[in-house]
Structure formats: C-alpha cells, structure tokens
Amino acid sequence: MKANYVIIGAGISGCSIAYNLAIKGVKDIVVLEKAYLTSGSTGRCGAGIRQQWGTKMNCLLAKGSIEFFEKAKETLKYDGDIEFKQEGYLLVSTDEEEDHQFKKNVKLQNSLGIPARKINKKEAKQIVPHLNTDVITGAAFCPTDGHLNPFRMTDAYFKAAKRLGVKFYFNEEVTDIIIVNNKIEKVITANMEINSNNVVNAAGGYAKEIGDMAGVNIPVYAENHEILVTEPIEEVQRPMVMSFTKNIYCQQVPHGSFIMGRSNPEVEHNHSNESTWKFLDEMAKTVCEILPLVGNLRVIRQWGGSYTMSPDRQPIISDTNELEGFYLACGFSGHGFMFAPMTGLLLSEIILKEKSTIDISDLHLSRFKNKKDFIYEKSVV
Amino acid sequence: MSEKDVIICRCEDVTLQDLHDMMDQGYTSFEELKRLLRIGMGPCQSNTCGQLVQREISKYLKVKLEDVKTQKVRPLATGVKLNSICEGANNES
Missing domain, CATH: 3.50.50.60 (FAD/NAD(P)-binding domain)
Known part of the structure; x- marks a missing residue:
C-alpha cells in the first residue's frame, strides 16, 4: 500500500x-x-476549553481554536451535537501573589483580544453562588471559555x-x-x-x-492525570471553576454531571492510566472545601489519562x-x-x-x- | 415493538434504534458506542445494559457472544457521595 x-x-x-x-x-x-x-x-x-493563559503563544493557540469551535458544526457539516457550551472559566486566586499574576495575565489576554477580566470575590460569588469565597482572594473570568464534548x-x-x-x-x-x-x-x-x-x-x-x-x-514523557465524574443534576454551575494553588478544576457539563480533576505532584513518568483511592480522597477534600454544594453528589466513575509533558x-x-x-x-x-x-x-x-x-x-x-x-x-x- | 420504544440503557435513555443507527455508521465496539451514546456511563455503570449491548453487537457482527470484547470496568462499584469520601479521608488521617 x-x-x-x-x-x-x-x-x-x-x-x-x-x-x-x-x-x-x-x-x-x-x-x-x-x-x-x-x-x-x-x-x-477534562473537556474544558480556555483562553486564559500566561504565555502569548498559548493565548493565541487557544483563541484561534475557540474561533473554530464556534462554527465547527457548520464548517465540518456534523450531524450530531458537539455540545459546545461557552459559560466561561472562573479562575480563583488564593493569595496576593497569584492575584497579581492574574492581573498581569488578563492584561496580556486583553491585548490579544481575549475578553477576560479581573474580578473581586463578590463578583465571583455572583457568577458561582455556591463558591466558598472564604478561601479565595480574587478571581479572573473569561465568558467565552467553556466546554466541548471530546x-x-x-x-x-x-x-x-x-x-x-x-x-x-x-x-x-x-x-x-x-x-x-x-x-x-x-x-x-x-x-x-x-x-x-x-x-x-x-x-x-x-x-x-x-x-x-x-x-x-x-x-x-507521559504522566497519569486522574478525573472523576458525578451523577447528573439540573444546571447549578455555569462556568468551569479552577484553582492552580488548590489544584482543582471542576465543571458541570451540559449532560448535568460534574467533571473534576487535579494533578498528583508525585506522579511517575509512564503510560499508566490507573485510578487510585488517593486521588479520590484528595479530590473529595478539595472540592468539598471550594464548592461545598458539590459534596452532596455521588461519584459515578473515575479514570485516568496521559498528559504528554514537554520541557x-x-x-x-x-x-x-x-x-x-x-x-x-x-x-x-x-x-x-x-x-x-x-x-x-x-x-x-x-x-x-x-x-x-x-x-x-x-x-x-x-x-x-x-x-x-x-x-x-x-x-x- | 418498534426499536424506538425499546430502551437499551435506562440510565442514559438510549433506545435500540439509537444503538443500531450508530452501528450502521460503523461504530461496533462497546467502547466506541459508549463514548458516542453514553451507554454504560450512567449510575449502573453498564451492569444493566452491558450484556444487552454485547448481545446486540454479537448479532450485528454475526460473531459469537464470547468473542465480543467486554467493556472496561472502572471504579467506583457504586455511587458514593463526595462528602462521605471526604469525611472518611479526614477520619483516617
């Protein structure tokens, strides 16, 4: 051939x-x-789509891609639903240094035409009412980020x-x-x-x-990153909530279930995709602190997948x-x-x-x- | 009974017609069907639909049931509240 x-x-x-x-x-x-x-x-x-990055290159790659996703169904003439939801990414900061970094990032993002904004705790609470604002100092929000079915x-x-x-x-x-x-x-x-x-x-x-x-x-090299998914409920959380210092991302997808993940700093470099009880414990503790309401949901399934890390x-x-x-x-x-x-x-x-x-x-x-x-x-x- | 009225996955409300339409498009393994139809992704984790889908694949591909590849089984065995996991983890440490 x-x-x-x-x-x-x-x-x-x-x-x-x-x-x-x-x-x-x-x-x-x-x-x-x-x-x-x-x-x-x-x-x-994790099926998230975002433009809020700290480097110009990642911002440009993400922005160009979102512009494609917005018309992907028509461009590719797809008969199904790609479940693209643009309800934003809410990045929460937990100390002044991170807050300052977010300000710098938003400035860079705005200069490239990405509509992110730096917001305070009160505004963050309006966007996600069940967010525990006692453990955060501020936030950044970009309304055109979101979710897409992989x-x-x-x-x-x-x-x-x-x-x-x-x-x-x-x-x-x-x-x-x-x-x-x-x-x-x-x-x-x-x-x-x-x-x-x-x-x-x-x-x-x-x-x-x-x-x-x-x-x-x-x-x-490849390293395993784990995720879990809950039972579905009616829509209560519109954007993805993410914290780099607390090590969590958590989004309610259009199906109604919550998908969440975090990384393991001690993970080995290999092709493992296994699920661990340690992830389940740490993930539960983190999400119950930041989004207490989500703690009432049952975990349906967990899995792992490879990040392929470059230097x-x-x-x-x-x-x-x-x-x-x-x-x-x-x-x-x-x-x-x-x-x-x-x-x-x-x-x-x-x-x-x-x-x-x-x-x-x-x-x-x-x-x-x-x-x-x-x-x-x-x-x- | 019409295939549209036969529910093959009750967690995610997938009918026999949905399943056959997808197989007609060339997706004939449980893992592919799961990803596009959500069968086996609900609370029962394919404990109900698993065997039904295996049998449909076997009939469709005209292969023996035992030759149809079974789906990957993932934890948890049953739904557990995040709050309960959190409490359990805190009691251990």
Missing part, C-alpha cells in the same frame, strides 16, 4: 491534521490508530476527513518506521506495510516511542531538522484537545510550506537543543 502522508494517532490532533491537509486538496492520506477513535488522551480529557468533536473531524477521502485504520499499532539514506521509506504495523515518505507523529502519550522509531529524540509545557508543532518528511504535533502537556484546530491548521501550513497564520518558530523541536532553562507556562493544573 502507498500513501502520500501517514498520520499516527486518531485522537483530536491526528484527525484535525488529516482534515486540514485534505481540505487543501492533499490526496492519499492514511491515519493509523493503535486502538479506536479517541482511545488515548483525547477521550480521557468524542463528538473528534468524530466531527473524523467524518469530515473521511468524506474528503482520508483513510482510517483502527487497531493498527505502528511497530516500526523504516528509514533508508536518511529518508522515510515505509511505516510498518502488525498487518500492513505502507510506503510513504512523510509521517506525522500525533501519537499523544506515545509520541516519544514513535520518535525513537524514526531516530528522532523528542524530549517528552517548557508548550506544544511541539514542527518539522524536524534530523529527518526530512517527519512532522510533529505532540507534547501538549495536557492541553492538546483545546488547541487542536490550530494544531491542524499550523501543521498543514508547515507541511505544505505555506505562510504561517501565526509565528510558531518558538514551537519547533530544535528549541530544546542545548537548553536547560525554560519559561514555564504556570497556569496549569
């Missing part, structure tokens, strides 16, 4: 890249997925790409990439051999392993100096779902040597060479 481009991974990134290439007229695109659609990090994510959104990209002729193969794990004279020759799976000179690595938690097959070192917590969207025809969309550090429309657009521009919509030279793999100190994105849970 022959292909012009082989994309590895049918999560939201791989599907968005496939769609963006196909809509520009590229033929013979094959997507290989080791399990099923959204089986990796996309289908395990399964449906990926399905929308998947179906649109399929209509444009992209071929998807599920339960086809890539086992090797054959390089001859520093050029990609073929991609091998358990059942197939695909002759192709171009490979896109959108393998999420397994991006490093795919890089190793191609002989390109990608300095990312500066920003994505890698680039070609590679080491190997011609090898492209990367990985290292999203927990935010690949919400950036996916821009990921697909920007990588298609790199592949087709078009002018870039925004300057993303800072997202090139080569930034990690001989560099140890990075400016971190601090606004992460």
